[in-house]
Amino acid sequence: xxxxxxxxxxxxxxxxxxxxxxxxxxxxxxxxxxxxxxxxxxxxxxxxxxxxxxxxxxxxxxxxxxxxxxxxxxxxxxxxxxxxxxxxxxxxxxxxxxxxxxxxxxxxxxxxxxxxxxxxxxxxxxxxxxxxxxxxxxxxxxxxxxxxxxxxxxxxxxxxxxxxxxxxxxxxxxxxxxxxxxxxxxxxxxxxxxxxxxxxxxxxxxxxxxxxxxxxxxxxxxxxxxxxxxxxxxxxxxxxxxxxxxxxxxxxxxxxxxxxxxxxxxxxxxxxxxxxxxxxxxxxxxxxxxxxxxxxxxxxxxxxxxxxxxxxxxxxxxxxxxxxxxxxxxxxxxxxxxxxxxxxxxxxxxxxxxxxxxxxxxxxxxxxxxxxxxxxxxxxxxxxxxx
Numbered sequence: 001x002x003x004x005x006x007x008x009x010x011x012x013x014x015x016x017x018x019x020x021x022x023x024x025x026x027x028x029x030x031x032x033x034x035x036x037x038x039x040x041x042x043x044x045x046x047x048x049x050x051x052x053x054x055x056x057x058x059x060x061x062x063x064x065x066x067x068x069x070x071x072x073x074x075x076x077x078x079x080x081x082x083x084x085x086x087x088x089x090x091x092x093x094x095x096x097x098x099x100x101x102x103x104x105x106x107x108x109x110x111x112x113x114x115x116x117x118x119x120x121x122x123x124x125x126x127x128x129x130x131x132x133x134x135x136x137x138x139x140x141x142x143x144x145x146x147x148x149x150x151x152x153x154x155x156x157x158x159x160x161x162x163x164x165x166x167x168x169x170x171x172x173x174x175x176x177x178x179x180x181x182x183x184x185x186x187x188x189x190x191x192x193x194x195x196x197x198x199x200x201x202x203x204x205x206x207x208x209x210x211x212x213x214x215x216x217x218x219x220x221x222x223x224x225x226x227x228x229x230x231x232x233x234x235x236x237x238x239x240x241x242x243x244x245x246x247x248x249x250x251x252x253x254x255x256x257x258x259x260x261x262x263x264x265x266x267x268x269x270x271x272x273x274x275x276x277x278x279x280x281x282x283x284x285x286x287x288x289x290x291x292x293x294x295x296x297x298x299x300x301x302x303x304x305x306x307x308x309x310x311x312x313x314x315x316x317x318x319x320x321x322x323x324x325x326x327x328x329x330x331x332x333x334x335x336x337x338x339x340x341x342x343x344x345x346x347x348x349x350x351x352x353x354x355x356x357x358x359x360x361x362x363x364x365x366x367x368x369x370x371x372x373x374x375x376x377x378x379x380x381x382x383x384x385x386x387x
Contacts (some may be wrong), residue, residue, distance in 0.1 A: 008223070008265045015221040016253040018246060021066045026216060026277060028064045029208040034200050035068045042135055043071075043081055048162045048171040048374050050194045051267045054178055055202025062087075062141055064202070069137055069175075082134040090145040098156040099146070100125065103138060122157055126380030129170045144178040147185045152357070155186055159193040204243025211236035213245050214252055222256060227267040230310035231255065234272045237310075238370045239296065251275050270309035273373045275308050282349045283372040289384055294333065296340040296381055298325050302367055303378040308327040311354075314342060328385065342367065 007013075010148055025032070031053075041047040053061050069085040076083035084104045095101050100121040104111045105149070107128050116124070129136060136157060140146065144156065161172040183196050203249075205213065214235050220225050235255065237313040239248035254275035259267040269342065277283070289297065301321035306312045318338050333341070345351045352368045 004340065007273050009226045009258060009259050009267060010221060011223045012221050013253075016249060016256070018249070021063050021070070022216070022220070025060060025064055025067055025068075025151060027205065028060050028202070030183070031060075031064050031200050031202060034070055035064075038363070039068075039072065039137075042137075042171060042173055043079065043273055044075065044085070046135070046171055048157060049173045049251055050175070050198055052176045052194070052196075052199045052211055053202065054181055054199065056179055058203060058242065058246035058248075059202035059204055059230070060245055062203050065139055065141075065175055065177060065265060068096050069139065071138065076135070081133065084134055084303050085137040085139060087139040087256040090140055090142045094145050094149055094151075096146075096151045097121065098142065099151075101156060107132075109347050118154070122161075125181060126161070126170075129172060133170050135171045135173070137175060139175045139177065141147075141177045143176040143177075144180050144182045146180050147178075147343065149330075155194065156189060165323045187215050204242075205245055205248075206243070207236050207240035210239045210243070210248050211246060214239075214315075217249055218252060218256075223253075226259070226265070227252075227256070228269070231267050231272050234310040234370065235267045237273065237354070237368060238272070238276055247279075254278060268308040268377070269306075270373050272310070273369060273371065276370055277372050281371045283377070285380060285384075287348065287350070288377075288380055293330070293385070294337075295341050295344060296336065296385055297321065297328060299350065300378060300381040300385070302342075302345075302369060303374045303381065306367070306369050308374070314339065314365045314367060317342070317367055349383075357376070 015022075021236045035051060039049050042049055053065060055061050064320075066087065069087070073083050073085060084106070086103050087332070088102050089098050090099065093102050096118045097116075100118055101111065101113055104121055104125055111124075113189050146152075155174075155176075158172060158174050181199075183191060183194070183199070211232060214232050218232060233249055235251050239245070239251060248261070251272065255267050255271045258271040258274045259265070288296070288299075298317075298321055299362065302312070302317045304324065305316050305320040318335065321338060323334045332338075342351070342353065346353050350369075352370055352373065354364055355363050355365050355370065358364050
């Protein structure tokens, strides 16, 4: 079913997966620094600590916490202080018993999944921690799911877990991760221990931050020189609408796999557009058919002139527009009207424009086609116009 031909673009596809966590996470240094500050007492004083991490999808919350926990575990090993961590996805384990069971199975893979109540399993966990004299960090990812299912008591139990300890060489700390701000849904008793001020917010990534992330991930996962710089730019531009690094990495992954099937053996802007269309495209045949002739000719000129480039200047597009109008025996409109057509196409979501500085200190408008391969778009428009 799968051929055995050697990959010419992808060097290590594992580094394009969502599960992969780089050794260094760019543009999340401030959040990492805050986590280190909050959890320093875990090592220095044997205390338990808590943190609440919040931000929208794709802002690096889970990846940052995973990196932080792995770094803490490594630091503990170097200092002779046993530390372990467990990450529980509360969408998959959405009950108190389910969460505690996954924590127990981290230490005892054969622990039965039936026959024990949540308080009984907590007592078992307490005994395990006492005997191991270890420090544990429990991470509840998508913790808002637990809160919505009224499992607030588990937050209370875990946040007060250390109150019965005598031996402070053992401790249980906790990190909650959620898209929404959920601390208002936690009872006052839990909040008094959890510490509302230990909140770390993750903002959406900017376009430039996403470009850095894509470039670094491409360097790690692809063979050298196998993705064009303007393709990296295009991935960042497309993803910046949501500020979502997951979307950007998924787009890089699919673009690279599209490129594997091409003779050119590299990732260009055209592969990025193909990948974006595969994920989600706003360009439909009905939307193209509803355009009037002048807008269709303008869009055809853009599609023909952009080819496998990420961007073209409005001047280059307008020059091709004149050729296209001549081909279809139409009078090319003046520059002002052409620019109006471009603006209309941008409002419809078919193209995007961006103004950037040039070497002479001026400003140039560039047109991008993010949502559909240029060749596909050109063929569709030719078929529609020729009808």
